[in-house]
Amino acid sequence: MEWLLVAVAIFIASGLLALGLRQKGNAVGAAGAVLGCLATLAAVLSGPFSSFLAMRLPWGLPMGALSLGLDPVSRLFLLPVCVLGAICAASGAAALAGEHGGTDRTGSHWFFYNLLLAGLVLVMTARDAICFLLAWEIMSLAPFFLIAHHDEEASVREASWVYLIAAHLGAVCVIAFFTLLWAGTGATEFAAIRLSLSHGGLAAPAVLFVLALVGFGAKAGFVPFHVWLPEAHPAAPSHVSAMLSGAMINAGLYGLWRALELIGPAAPWQGWVLIALGLVTALSGILQALAQGNLKRLLAYSSVENMGIILLGFGIGCVGLQAGAPTVAVLGLAGALFHMLNHAAFKGTLFLCAGEVLHGVGSVRLSHLGGLGKRMPVVGAAFALAAAGIAGLPPLAGFAGELTLAMAMFHGLDLPGLLPRAGFAAAMAALAAVGGFALAALAKADGLAFLGEPRTKAAATAHAPGPGALVPVIALAACCLGAAVSAPRLFDLAAQAALTFPGQSAGPARQAVADALGMQWGVLTVLGGLLVLILAILFLRNRLLASAGTRREPTWGCGYLAPTARIQYGAASFVEPAARILSGPMGVKSRLDMAPGWFPARARLTVTAPDRLKTSVFAPAFELAARVCDSLKVVQHGRVHLYILYILATVVLLLAWKL
Amino acid sequence: MQSFIHPLLALLLAPLLLGVINRVKARFAGRQGRPLLQTYFDLARLARKGAVISNTASWMFVAGPTVSLAAVACALALVPAGGEPAPVRFSGDFMLMAYLLGLSRLALVLAALDTGSSFEGMGASREAVFSALAEPVLFLCFLCLASQTDGLSLSAMLVGPGRVFAPEEFFVPAVLFVLLLAENSRLPVDDPNTHLELTMIHEVMVLDHSGPDMAAIVYGAALKLWLFCALVVGCLVPLAGLPPLAAWGGWLVAMLAAAVVVGVVESIMARLRLVRVPRLLGGAGALAALSLVLTLWR
Numbered sequence A: 001m002e003w004l005l006v007a008v009a010i011f012i013a014s015g016l017l018a019l020g021l022r023q024k025g026n027a028v029g030a031a032g033a034v035l036g037c038l039a040t041l042a043a044v045l046s047g048p049f050s051s052f053l054a055m056r057l058p059w060g061l062p063m064g065a066l067s068l069g070l071d072p073v074s075r076l077f078l079l080p081v082c083v084l085g086a087i088c089a090a091s092g093a094a095a096l097a098g099e100h101g102g103t104d105r106t107g108s109h110w111f112f113y114n115l116l117l118a119g120l121v122l123v124m125t126a127r128d129a130i131c132f133l134l135a136w137e138i139m140s141l142a143p144f145f146l147i148a149h150h151d152e153e154a155s156v157r158e159a160s161w162v163y164l165i166a167a168h169l170g171a172v173c174v175i176a177f178f179t180l181l182w183a184g185t186g187a188t189e190f191a192a193i194r195l196s197l198s199h200g201g202l203a204a205p206a207v208l209f210v211l212a213l214v215g216f217g218a219k220a221g222f223v224p225f226h227v228w229l230p231e232a233h234p235a236a237p238s239h240v241s242a243m244l245s246g247a248m249i250n251a252g253l254y255g256l257w258r259a260l261e262l263i264g265p266a267a268p269w270q271g272w273v274l275i276a277l278g279l280v281t282a283l284s285g286i287l288q289a290l291a292q293g294n295l296k297r298l299l300a301y302s303s304v305e306n307m308g309i310i311l312l313g314f315g316i317g318c319v320g321l322q323a324g325a326p327t328v329a330v331l332g333l334a335g336a337l338f339h340m341l342n343h344a345a346f347k348g349t350l351f352l353c354a355g356e357v358l359h360g361v362g363s364v365r366l367s368h369l370g371g372l373g374k375r376m377p378v379v380g381a382a383f384a385l386a387a388a389g390i391a392g393l394p395p396l397a398g399f400a401g402e403l404t405l406a407m408a409m410f411h412g413l414d415l416p417g418l419l420p421r422a423g424f425a426a427a428m429a430a431l432a433a434v435g436g437f438a439l440a441a442l443a444k445a446d447g448l449a450f451l452g453e454p455r456t457k458a459a460a461t462a463h464a465p466g467p468g469a470l471v472p473v474i475a476l477a478a479c480c481l482g483a484a485v486s487a488p489r490l491f492d493l494a495a496q497a498a499l500t501f502p503g504q505s506a507g508p509a510r511q512a513v514a515d516a517l518g519m520q521w522g523v524l525t526v527l528g529g530l531l532v533l534i535l536a537i538l539f540l541r542n543r544l545l546a547s548a549g550t551r552r553e554p555t556w557g558c559g560y561l562a563p564t565a566r567i568q569y570g571a572a573s574f575v576e577p578a579a580r581i582l583s584g585p586m587g588v589k590s591r592l593d594m595a596p597g598w599f600p601a602r603a604r605l606t607v608t609a610p611d612r613l614k615t616s617v618f619a620p621a622f623e624l625a626a627r628v629c630d631s632l633k634v635v636q637h638g639r640v641h642l643y644i645l646y647i648l649a650t651v652v653l654l655l656a657w658k659l
Numbered sequence B: 001m002q003s004f005i006h007p008l009l010a011l012l013l014a015p016l017l018l019g020v021i022n023r024v025k026a027r028f029a030g031r032q033g034r035p036l037l038q039t040y041f042d043l044a045r046l047a048r049k050g051a052v053i054s055n056t057a058s059w060m061f062v063a064g065p066t067v068s069l070a071a072v073a074c075a076l077a078l079v080p081a082g083g084e085p086a087p088v089r090f091s092g093d094f095m096l097m098a099y100l101l102g103l104s105r106l107a108l109v110l111a112a113l114d115t116g117s118s119f120e121g122m123g124a125s126r127e128a129v130f131s132a133l134a135e136p137v138l139f140l141c142f143l144c145l146a147s148q149t150d151g152l153s154l155s156a157m158l159v160g161p162g163r164v165f166a167p168e169e170f171f172v173p174a175v176l177f178v179l180l181l182a183e184n185s186r187l188p189v190d191d192p193n194t195h196l197e198l199t200m201i202h203e204v205m206v207l208d209h210s211g212p213d214m215a216a217i218v219y220g221a222a223l224k225l226w227l228f229c230a231l232v233v234g235c236l237v238p239l240a241g242l243p244p245l246a247a248w249g250g251w252l253v254a255m256l257a258a259a260v261v262v263g264v265v266e267s268i269m270a271r272l273r274l275v276r277v278p279r280l281l282g283g284a285g286a287l288a289a290l291s292l293v294l295t296l297w298r
Helices: A002-045 A072-097 A105-123 A129-150 A154-185 A190-199 A205-220 A228-235 A238-262 A268-291 A295-323 A326-361 A377-390 A397-412 A418-450 A467-485 A487-499 A506-548 A576-581 A612-635 A640-658 B002-028 B038-048 B059-076 B093-114 B118-148 B154-159 B167-183 B211-236 B244-268 B274-297
Strands: A053-057 A066-070 A550-553 A589-594 A603-608 B051-054
Touching: A002 A066, A002 A072, A002 A105, A066 A072, A066 A129, A072 A105, A072 A238, A072 A326, A072 A467, A072 A487, A105 A129, A105 A238, A129 A154, A129 A228, A129 A238, A154 A190, A154 A205, A154 A228, A154 A238, A190 A238, A205 A238, A205 A268, A205 A295, A228 A238, A228 A295, A238 A295, A238 A326, A268 A295, A268 A418, A268 A576, A295 A326, A295 A397, A295 A418, A326 A377, A326 A397, A326 A467, A326 A487, A326 A506, A377 A397, A377 A418, A377 A467, A377 B093, A397 A418, A397 A467, A397 A487, A397 A506, A397 B093, A418 B093, A418 B118, A418 B274, A467 A487, A487 A506, A506 B038, A506 B059, A506 B093, A506 B211, A576 B118, A576 B274, B002 B038, B002 B059, B002 B211, B002 B244, B038 B211, B051 B059, B051 B211, B059 B093, B059 B211, B093 B118, B093 B154, B093 B211, B118 B154, B118 B167, B118 B274, B154 B211, B167 B211, B167 B244, B167 B274, B211 B244
Parallel strands: A550 B051
Antiparallel strands: A053 A066, A589 A603
8 A cells, every 4th residue: 555655756756857857857757657657566466456455644635635545446447557657658768769859848748647647546546535636637637748749730739639628628527526425425535425325315316427427438538528539649649649548548437437336326227328328439439440541540439439338338237236136237347347457458559559650650541551560570460469359359358358248238138127128139239230340440450551562652661660669569469468368367356346336246246257257268268279270270281381382473463464552452442331331420521523524634532531529519619619708808908907997896796786 | 079070060061061052053053063072172172282472461361361260160169050069168159159250250351451452452341341230130149049048158049958939039040041141252242153353252352362271261161151051050940859860960951951042042142232231231130130129028
């Protein structure tokens, strides 16, 4: 438990040091982040996983208390923070060391990076609303500066503003949530709030639920609050994207989990709202990911999809708890937490690989890439591995998570009433569709970036990253493989955390977890067989070819004699069949500029996939707000005596009203 | 020991199904047709040949057919047959089967993109999208079967003790049969005989493979066809309670009959325009959903 304080101290000290050292602070800042993460890991691993630790420290604020705690849920959510925090710091140190241009942004970058880590650690251990909100603000503000690292580009500035607005709209709801709880119970400490709520009912549980969902959902990126994700991730440096996607957005999930714990067993409709929102998020996220032509934007939408799957798990858990079905509840919650761990490992790897692509080629547009697997084999292999994993394919652990969720829904089919049956059946089908489209989207990302012929000269001459950049990629890829091998063990940890959810009846829930563990071992057995079979077939193939021999020839162009790399299938053509069928949810827009006449000389086809919610809902809404604010400018003209008159008039009015 | 009969039979007899289908199609067209064992001859010939590998290709090109074949073979080990449960079975294994088929598909799609050919890219993109549409339909079918029985494994669904024959369940084999046609690139979704047409899906995806790699793809495709036939036969033909020999015999006859039906369907139907394929799958999905609602309603 004390390790937590050590970690936060290291984060803050090394951040300040890096800020002071400016450009030379690269090594110090990164080393501080790694050390702090190791200290956090020491705290997470201290004591048995299922133990509850708590600590109260004195602080000078009039309200709340500096109350920290470690329970299985906190430990589980801190795990990706530690691992990704350290590995991304190492990757960032390598990336920033090579960055020249005489800026002193390196120091401030590490300051805010360490601040983000400190904020995340505090958010996930805070046991008091005031402490939680302070940490939440630190954690929400730091990424603004991290995303704006290359703020000389207009798109980066815009992206960081979008992030800031989303973060604050979310924070407003989070603050309102805790304020209402405080007004209702008079307590700020989580334990006291829960105790007080267990005696009397809530004043407005539905309002609290919606506030929590919007507030924490804006952080996690649920539809329709996901619009900041596809803006922020391509703009931020890649190690920051990996950190944001793998660890920071989890804070939203963590907050939602705590909120659900606090406001008690949800009403039945709330669970179904979570399930529906999760499915909408997952489906629209993956369809828009499929439509993207920018690798990092595609990965950002894939994060939206995965957050949707995890939210689906939360919803299943709530429905199960409400209906008194412990098997459904514990499997849904454990599956969601397990998927969260997997997503962190896979998405971290994918973003770091995308960063190496950006570093080597100078672009992450799929139409500028191609054939990178040969020029950077390690990155290509790691990307393919993580892509298969995040599409939920065996033998990687992503499959085990989705399987657990599917089993939870299957058990849910036995619940009484038509709604659970129809709802869970529809959710199963939707989850299967999400899996299918995830496969298509990730096949597109991997195939167009790393396979085939290079589409540009920059891609053809791309160089492999140096060892400093490769080691973090390899480390995260090793995490993905390690998770596959130790899937039952990781699932056990997730299940222990899920069992702490209030209202969980221990006996049947434990039985369900034991059954699910048996299932995981069954999966692992088959996958062992798969591995043996692959090796055997490969051996046989090589034996056969050793005698018959192989020749290398150009790709068969079906008789076409002048092939170029440009005739390859590209990002837009790959999604054409899907865009034709699902034009609505994918939002693919194509524009053909062609001179009229029989023999048009040049033609230009532009295919884009703008976010419908951003362009047609948020942008008009914010423009309207800007116009309203502009119209208030008549009272703002810079003449001081008039301002004094305003103040005087207000005071007089207030006095008159009070009289 | 008995449970290993099915994988063994599948490995030995899967290419025969392709021969049967081709014979039926030839007879319908008034031709003699190629020998029943032609696929075996093809496989043997391909295995003996050397390979021509594209200059563009990387390790993914070799990994594709290998992983694809291994994944389909593993999926076969989860499918029950002949009134016997599968050698490997556990709660939720149907999902492992579906996702192993997904792995097999991803491996081939990536291998196709690895060649940098525009034709293969086209096949890859179509295969990826149409399979994504087929996936929820397959899950709805499994849901129907699972809600009839107690267990959540394929073995319980297809040969479990509590299995009763309900009228609404007759939709499920029909939907599975449509999926069989779609997933195995048969008519009316894809034409396995026309090479190099711009309307192709599966065949155009494997254009550049040759020698043992091509053999792995052809063999893998045969195993996948066998797997789907086994699913259709499994939910149509009740074999529980028969003596083992009769059960296996009846089951094999049913498998051959399924191949004959595929051949008949291919002979009497034209290929759908590509834009119509989603409607076919959507219709199948609607049918599966209807049967699920009926099953749950009871």
